[in-house]
Each structure stands twice: as structure tokens, then as C-alpha cells.
Amino acid sequence: EPEVTQTPSHQVTQMGQEVILRCVPISNHLYFYWYRQILGQKVEFLVSFYNNEISEKSEIFDDQFSVERPDGSNFTLKIRSTKLEDSAMYFCASSLREIPYNEQFFGPGTRLTVL
Amino acid sequence: KNEVEQSPQNLTAQEGEFITINCSYSVGISALHWLQQHPGGGIVSLFMLSSGKKKHGRLIATINIQEKHSSLHITASHPRDSAVYICAVVRDSNYQLIWGAGTKLIIKP
Numbered sequence: 001e002p003e004v005t006q007t008p009s010h011q012v013t014q015m016g017q018e019v020i021l022r023c024v025p026i027s028n029h030l031y032f033y034w035y036r037q038i039l040g041q042k043v044e045f046l047v048s049f050y051n052n053e054i055s056e057k058s059e060i061f062d063d064q065f066s067v068e069r070p071d072g073s074n075f076t077l078k079i080r081s082t083k084l085e086d087s088a089m090y091f092c093a094s095s096l097r098e099i100p101y102n103e104q105f106f107g108p109g110t111r112l113t114v115l
Numbered sequence: 116k117n118e119v120e121q122s123p124q125n126l127t128a129q130e131g132e133f134i135t136i137n138c139s140y141s142v143g144i145s146a147l148h149w150l151q152q153h154p155g156g157g158i159v160s161l162f163m164l165s166s167g168k169k170k171h172g173r174l175i176a177t178i179n180i181q182e183k184h185s186s187l188h189i190t191a192s193h194p195r196d197s198a199v200y201i202c203a204v205v206r207d208s209n210y211q212l213i214w215g216a217g218t219k220l221i222i223k224p
Contacts, residue, residue: 106150
């Protein structure tokens with residue numbers, strides 16, 4: 001069964017460093033999403049992406065964040081200068097059509113720890 | 116005020132019991148999702164609803180659009196159902212998925 005994959009599963013970085021979180025969505029899906037879950041808190045929407053551009057973003061998704069689909073299969077989230085409060089689980093998701101008309105499939109997540 | 120509220124926050128029950136988890140929301144929505152998050156963190160979509168009722172195995176989800184309320188029921192609960200169950204709504208103004216805080220369910224053998 002096709003699935004969304006994410007790498008790495010755990011990333012540890014120093015404050016101020018850049019990190020890139022990678023996702024491979026399901027191959028025929030067209031809509032891509034990033035979510036964040038700080039430990040003990042609820043999942044929060046970061047950004048949605050379609051047709052090589054951002055379609056929606058939340059207030060959390062400020063200038064230090066960027067997304068890219070560099071090669072038609074990977075979907076990346078870059079955090080330019082990490083802060084302690086960026087420590088969280090980051091989930092990628094993809095869907096065939098735009099929600100609400102289609103369910104999203106989630107990756108296993110990348111746990112980011114900023115020291 | 117949270118746009119999506121779930122109750123209870125925590126629920127412990129014995130194997131075989133009928134489980135109900137509730138979700139209320141305060142925004143206009145296009146659809147509502149029920150998701151399951153396992154202890155390792157992985158998230159699985161269980162249902163997507165925009166009206167009525169859906170059933171999958173021992174899981175039943177209902178939604179009342181007028182009352183802005185949804186319920187997730189588990190019949191004949193089993194220890195493997197232990198997980199966090201999350202309600203998330205698709206806000207109809209911008210299609211963002213707004214998540215509830217989740218209900219942590221523990222089923223004891």
C-alpha cells in the first residue's frame with residue numbers, strides 16, 4: 001500500500017542552524033501539507049502546497065520557514081535559523097485532491113530537537 | 116476559546132466496553148476528520164465526514180452539522196484500540212485543518 005515517508009525520523013540541531021525536513025508524498029497525490037506538534041500539545045497546521053506554490057499558510061509559518069518540491073517526488077520543509085521553540089514533531093501529509101474532498105495521508109513524522 | 120473541543124481528555128475503560136468520544140466545534144466547516152495517533156506518534160486517518168454517519172469495522176462516526184457536534188464510537192473495545200483519538204475540522208473559509216487536543220484512550224484487558 002502506498003505511504004508517505006519522512007526523513008530523518010529524528011533530527012538534533014543547535015539553535016541558529018538550518019534544518020531541512022524531507023517528505024516523499026504518495027506518488028499520484030497533488031496536495032501537500034506540513035503540520036507541527038509540540039510535545040504535549042495539539043497538532044497545528046503550517047502550510048499547504050499545490051501546483052508548486054503555497055496555497056495556504058498559518059501564522060506560525062513565518063519567514064524562517066520555506067517549502068519546496070525540488071524534484072517532483074520530494075517535498076521539503078526548511079527552517080532557516082532554528083529556535084528552541086521549533087522543537088516539535090513535524091508531520092507531512094498528502095492528498096489526491098484538495099481537502100475537504102479527500103482524506104489526507106500522513107507520514108510517520110520527524111522529531112526535531114533544537115538544543 | 117478553542118475552535119475544536121474534545122471530551123473527555125482522558126478515558127480509561129475495560130476491554131469490551133462501548134466507547135464514545137465527543138467533538139464540538141465553533142467554526143463553519145466543510146468536513147470533519149477523526150484520526151488516530153499511536154504512542155510512537157504516527158497519525159492515521161479514520162474517517163472523513165460531512166454529514167450523517169460512517170462505519171468501519173468496530174468504529175462508528177456521526178456528525179450533526181446543526182449542533183456542530185460529532186461523536187466517535189468504538190464497539191467491543193480492545194486493548195489495541197488504546198491511542199489518542201483526534202477530531203479535526205476543515206475550516207470552510209480557507210480549508211485549513213484545525214485540530215482538537217485529542218482524547219487519550221486506554222483500554223485495559
